[in-house]
Amino acid sequence: MKEFMTMCEACNPGEMEFLQAVSEVVESVQPVLDRHPEYRKAKILERMVEPERIIICRVPWVDDKGEVQINRGYRIQINGAIGPYKGGFRFHPSVNMSILKFLAFEQQFKNALTTLPMGGAKGGSNFDPKGKSDNEVMKFCQSFMMEIWRHIGPDTDVPAGDIGVGRREIGYMFGMYKKLKNEFTGVLTGKGREWGGSLIRPEATGYGAVYFASEMLGTRNETMEGKICLVSGSGNVAQFTVEKILELGGKVVTLSDSSGYIYDESGITREKLDYVMQLKNVERGRIKEYADKYRDAVYTPIDPGQDGNPLWNHKAHCAFPSATQNEINGKDASNLVKNGVYVVSEGANMPTTPEGVEIFVDKKVLYGPGKAANAGGVSVSGLEMTQNSMRMSWSREEVDAHLQKIMKSIHRACVDAAMEYGTPGNYVNGANIAGFVKIAEAMLAQGIV
Numbered sequence: 414m415k416e417f418m419t420m421c422e423a424c425n426p427g428e429m430e431f432l433q434a435v436s437e438v439v440e441s442v443q444p445v446l447d448r449h450p451e452y453r454k455a456k457i458l459e460r461m462v463e464p465e466r467i468i469i470c471r472v473p474w475v476d477d478k479g480e481v482q483i484n485r486g487y488r489i490q491i492n493g494a495i496g497p498y499k500g501g502f503r504f505h506p507s508v509n510m511s512i513l514k515f516l517a518f519e520q521q522f523k524n525a526l527t528t529l530p531m532g533g534a535k536g537g538s539n540f541d542p543k544g545k546s547d548n549e550v551m552k553f554c555q556s557f558m559m560e561i562w563r564h565i566g567p568d569t570d571v572p573a574g575d576i577g578v579g580r581r582e583i584g585y586m587f588g589m590y591k592k593l594k595n596e597f598t599g600v601l602t603g604k605g606r607e608w609g610g611s612l613i614r615p616e617a618t619g620y621g622a623v624y625f626a627s628e629m630l631g632t633r634n635e636t637m638e639g640k641i642c643l644v645s646g647s648g649n650v651a652q653f654t655v656e657k658i659l660e661l662g663g664k665v666v667t668l669s670d671s672s673g674y675i676y677d678e679s680g681i682t683r684e685k686l687d688y689v690m691q692l693k694n695v696e697r698g699r700i701k702e703y704a705d706k707y708r709d710a711v712y713t714p715i716d717p718g719q720d721g722n723p724l725w726n727h728k729a730h731c732a733f734p735s736a737t738q739n740e741i742n743g744k745d746a747s748n749l750v751k752n753g754v755y756v757v758s759e760g761a762n763m764p765t766t767p768e769g770v771e772i773f774v775d776k777k778v779l780y781g782p783g784k785a786a787n788a789g790g791v792s793v794s795g796l797e798m799t800q801n802s803m804r805m806s807w808s809r810e811e812v813d814a815h816l817q818k819i820m821k822s823i824h825r826a827c828v829d830a831a832m833e834y835g836t837p838g839n840y841v842n843g844a845n846i847a848g849f850v851k852i853a854e855a856m857l858a859q860g861i862v
Contacts, residue, residue, distance in 0.1 A: 414439050414440060414443055417439055417458065417459075418432070418435070418436055418439065420459075421435055421462060424463075425511075425514070427511070428510060428511035428514060428515075429511060430511045430512050430514075430515040430738060430739075430763070431510075431511045431512075431514040431515040431518065433515065433763070433766075433767065434515040434518050434519055434763060435462055435518060436767070437767065437770070437841070437845070438518075438522070438845045438849065439458065441841060441842045441845035441846055441849075442458070442845055442846055442849045444834045444835065445834065445846055445849060445850060445853075446458065448834075449853075451857065452853050452857070455856070455857055455861070457853045457856055457857065460856065461491075461492060461518075461521070461849075461852065461853075461856075462518065464489050464490060464491040464492075464514065464517065465490050465491060465492060465493060466488075466489075466490040466564075467487070467488075467489050467490075467510075468486075468487065468488040468489075468490075468536075468560075468561070468564050469485065469486070469487055470485070470486045470487075470557075470560035470561070471483060471484075471485065471486070471560075472484045472485065472486045472538060472540070472553065472556050472557045472560065473556060474549070474552040474553045474555075474556045475552060476545075476549050476552075477546055477548060477549055482553075484538045484539055484540040484553065484557075485538060485539055486536070486537070486538045486557050486560055486561065487508070487510070487513050487536050487537060487538065488534065488535075488536035488561055488564055488565070488570070488572075489513050489514055489517040489534060489535050489536060490517075490532075490534045490564075490570060491514075491517040491518060491520070491521050491532075491533045491534060491535075492521040492532050492533045492852060492856075493532035493533075494532060494852050494855035494856045494859060495524070495525060495530055495531065495532055495851065495852060495855045496524070496529070496530030496531040496532050497530075497531065497532060497566075497567070497568055497569055497570055497571055498531075498532045498533065498534035498565075498569065498570035498571070499520070499524055499531035499532060499533065499534060499570070499571050499572075499573070499791060499794065499795070499798075500516065500517060500520040500524075500533060500534035500535040500536070500572065500573070500791070501516075501535065501536075501537075501572060501573040501574055501575030501578065502536050502537045502538075502572050502573070502574065502575055502578045502582075502586075503516070503535070503536075503537035503538075503575040503576045503577060503578065504537055504538050504540045504541065504542050504576070504577030504578050504582065505537070505539070505541060505576050505577045506539055506541045507539075508537045508538060508539045509539070512738070513535045513536065513537060514535075515738070515762075515763065516535040516575075516762055517533055517534055517535035518533070519762055519763065519783065519784050520533040520534065520535055520791070521533025521848070521852060522784050522844065522845060522848030522849065522852070523783075523784040523785070523787075523788045523791060523848065524788075524791055524795075525847075525848040525849075525851040525852050526784065526785055526788055526823045526826060526827075526844060526847060526848050526851075527788050527791060527792045527795060527819055527823065528819060528822050528823075529792065529795035529796075529799075529819075530795075531571075531791065531795055531798075534570055534572070535575075536561070536572060537575065537577075537578070538553075538557060540553050540557075540577075541577070542577050542578075542582065543577075543697070547581070550581065550582060550585065551585045554582055554585035554586045554589065555585060555586075555588075555589045557586065558585075558586045558589040558590055558593070559589065559593070562589070562590050562593045562594065565590075565600055566598070566600055567598040567599050567600050567798070567801070567802070571599065571600060571601065571602060571794070571798055572586075572600075572601055572602075573601065573602040573603045573790075573791070573794045574602075574603040576648075576737070578603075579603070579649070580603065580604070580605055580610075580615075583601050583602075583603045583604055583605075584604070584605060584608075586601060587600070587601050587604060587608070597609075598801070599797065599798055599800075599801025599802065602614065602794035602797040602798060603615075603794065603797075604797070606806075609797075609800075609801050610797060611793055611794075611796055611797035611800055611806070611807070611812055612806075612807070612808065612809040612812050613793055613809060613812040613813050613816060614790075614793045614794065614797060615649060615653065616653040616656070616657075617653075617789040617790045617792065617793035617794075617816060618649070618650045618653070618760060618787050618789050618790030619649070619650045619651065619652065619653030619654035619655075619656065619657060619735070619760060619789075620653055620654075620656075620657045620789055620813070620816060621786070621787060621788060621789015621790065621792065621816060621819075621820050622650070622654055622733055622735070622758045622759065622760040622781075622786045622787050622789065623637065623654055623657040623658055623661065623733070623758070624657070624789065624816070624817055624820040624821075625758050625781045625785060625786040625789075625820050625823070625824060626731060626733070626756050626758035626779075626781065626786070627661065628820065628821060628824035629756060629758070629779040629781055629824070629840070630756060630779065632779070632828075632838075633779075636661070636662070637658060637661035637662055637663040637731075638661065638662035638663070639662060639663070639664070640658075640662075640663040640664070640729075640730040640731050640756075641663070641664050641666060641728070641729040641730050641731070642658050642663050642664065642665045642666070642729060642730065642731040642732070642733060643665075643666065643667045643724065643725065643727060643729045643731070643732045643733070643749075643754070644658075644665050644667055644668055644732075644733045644735055644760075645667065645668070645669045645674070645722075645724055645725075645733070645734050645735055645736040645740060645761075645764075646668070646669060646670070646734075646735040646736035646737075646760070646761070647668045647669060647670050647689060647693050647700050648693065648735075648736075650735040650760040650761065650787070650790075651668060651733075651735040651736070651760065652686065652689060652690055652693070652694075654733050654735055654760055655668070655681055655686050655689075656683075656686060658733075659681075659682075659683060659686070663731070664680040665680060665681045666678060666680060666681070666727065666729065667724050667727065668681065668689060668700055668703070669700060669715070669724055669736060670693075670699060670700040672699055672700070672701065672714060672715065673700065673701060673712055673713050673714040673715045674700065674712070674713055674715060674722075674723070674724040675700055675701075675703045675704050675710045675711065675712050675713075676710065676711045676713070676724075676727060677703075677707060677709065677710040677711075678709070679709055685703075685707060688703070688706065689703060700712070720742070720744055721742060721744040721745050721748065722740060722741070722745055725741060725745040725746075725748050725749050726745075726748040726752065727752060728752045728753055729749075729752060729753065729754050730753060730754060730755065730756060731754065731755075731756040731757070731758070732749055732754050732756070732757045732758075733757075733758055733759075733760050734757070734759055734760065734761050734764035734765065735759075735760030735761050735764075736761055736764065737761055737764065738761065738762055738763045738764055739763065739764065739765070739766050740761065740764045740765075741757075741764055741765040741766065741769045742766045742768060742769055743766065743768030743769050743771075743772060745769060746765065746768070746769035746770075746772040746773055747772055749778075750772065750773075750776050750778065754778070755778055755779060756778070756779045757773055757778055757779070757780045757781065758781040758786040759781060759782055759783035759786045759787055760783075760786070760787050761783060761787065762783045762784075762787065763783055764783065765782075770782075770841060774839060774841060777838065779840075780840055780841065781840050782840060782841050782844050784844050784845075784848065785823050785824070785827050785840060785843075785844040788819075788820070788823055789816055789819070789820060792815075792816060792819045792820075793812060793815075793816055796812055796815055796816075823844075826843070826844075826847040827840050827843030827844045827847055828840075828843060829843070829847070830842070830843040830844075830846040830847040830850070831843030831846070833846075834846055
């Protein structure tokens with residue numbers, strides 16, 4: 414492991430997020446490699462960490478003032494052994510090679526866990542849609558697709574949305590792709606219902622994280638009923654995580670954005686959630702306004718430089734980190750355990766640092782890592798691909814039933830893999846091993862390509 418990580422660090426200098434993701438997987442799959450010398454001989458792990466293809470492009474566009482703007486665009490196609498590349502586009506100022514490589518690396522295992530035939534990819538740009546007019550977003554999306562279109566397709570690479578990329582952005586990109594290719598295909602997922610989208614897709618990541626938490630609780634003969642929950646973020650994933658928790662009888666007391674968080678001891682009701690959705694999805698406001706409207710709630714600003722996030726220092730049973738990577742460090746993890754949290758289901762990608770993960774595993778927390786717990790989003794994206802291929806649409810109930818079945822299957826795969834390799838109850842090892850073995854077997858069967 415040490416030799417392998419030294420090699421990775423030399424090949425990927427300064428890419429801390431990527432190296433963190435690789436290190437976690439390598440540690441988990443060490444016993445798999447020991448048991449399967451054929452994986453070592455075929456250099457399966459070495460090939461998994463090296464993307465099959467990286468596209469970097471210049472994205473020029475003209476803003477509403479008539480000034481030329483330039484952003485950088487990316488698409489990282491990391492592994493296509495089990496199906497067309499699949500993974501979201503992220504538009505955010507923080508986007509860089511390290512973040513996208515870590516997301517693509519995680520995506521290949523997440524997609525393998527879903528039971529659907531999808532390879533791993535990720536992409537995006539350092540473009541920030543916040544504060545931009547619809548016209549500016551459209552111009553950027555069209556310019557971005559002018560470069561990316563030749564590398565994607567319904568049987569090649571099917572991107573979706575991610576942070577900063579919702580139905581509006583998907584629509585603009587889909588329109589330009591359709592114009593360039595002169596064909597109507599299911600090349601993007603997260604589309605509008607009227608033009609090929611799937612019901613439940615916006616809700617899927619949040620719903621899936623709660624379904625996965627319910628499956629973990631089921632191993633202790635418990636349910637979500639009556640559980641007090643901490644949720645971070647206030648975007649799409651967080652909103653629908655709250656919605657599903659309420660539906661299953663739980664109580665949510667926190668939400669956050671980049672500036673701070675609110676603590677509502679009385680609980681975020683359906684009415685309050687509707688306000689958050691209006692505030693965030695329509696008005697593009699800040700979570701602080703929640704505390705202005707609901708006086709019993711307490712708003713606390715967060716200093717990005719401080720050690721730890723006070724959101725994770727409240728008494729609760731369950732935590733759903735749904736904002737961004739590395740939002741729970743060792744101090745936060747200790748606070749969660751100290752305050753009674755024994756279920757953590759990650760709605761975001763890699764929101765817990767290695768120190769935090771170690772604490773959760775050591776304390777026997779029911780800890781669902783992102784590649785398993787938040788796989789509901791890409792699962793319904795895969796179901797959207799299926800519907801597009803069949804030229805038909807499923808009802809909300811049909812899609813939700815498929816989603817619940819997939820999350821149960823992912824949970825079972827994690828439990829079985831962890832048990833088989835001697836770490837029962839360790840969902841980190843279970844998720845990494847189950848995803849790794851499925852991809853490894855496909856790569857082995859297809860030769861050195």
